[in-house]
Amino acid sequence: MWRAVAKDAGNLYVPNEGEEPVAYLWARTVTCDTCGFEIPLMRSFYLADKSKRTVALRPIISKDQELELETFCPKAAKGAHARTIKGARATCVNCNSVLSPDRVRAQIKQQNGGGDVIFSKDGQRIGA
Ligand SMILES: [Zn+2]
Numbered sequence: 869m870w871r872a873v874a875k876d877a878g879n880l881y882v883p884n885e886g887e888e889p890v891a892y893l894w895a896r897t898v899t900c901d902t903c904g905f906e907i908p909l910m911r912s913f914y915l916a917d918k919s920k921r922t923v924a925l926r927p928i929i930s931k932d933q934e935l936e937l938e939t940f941c942p943k944a945a946k947g948a949h950a951r952t953i954k955g956a957r958a959t960c961v962n963c964n965s966v967l968s969p970d971r972v973r974a975q976i977k978q979q980n981g982g983g984d985v986i987f988s989k990d991g992q993r994i995g996a
Pocket of ligand 1 (some may be wrong): 900902903905939960961962963964965
């Protein structure tokens with residue numbers, strides 16, 4: 869299973885130099901009406917939330933306005949970034965604007981549920 873996923877999706881992710889991916893993350897996205905940023909719809913940024921070991925993703929906006937996710941171990945109980953989708957409202961990770969449920973639903977419907985992502989031959993995302 870892992871090899872099949874790595875073969876199909878591995879070229880879409882750029883690992884840090886010298887590091888091997890151990891998981892791939894997929895999330896539907898909507899576009900922020902205010903700043904145009906592509907918002908990943910994340911119900912949680914936690915990867916593991918156990919009493920002895922908590923691991924979460926920290927969203928970082930690069931200077932190219934690309935979203936990068938960094939793993940870290942939050943020290944506080946609520947140390948991870950707040951979810952970006954709640955009650956069908958999406959919150960932008962870049963500017964904190966909130967998209968109404970109607971706007972989120974309209975974009976998801978337009979994307980056909982977000983399942984038909986189109987990539988160019990070199991792996992760049994070119995369509996919904
Ligand atoms: Zn925004």
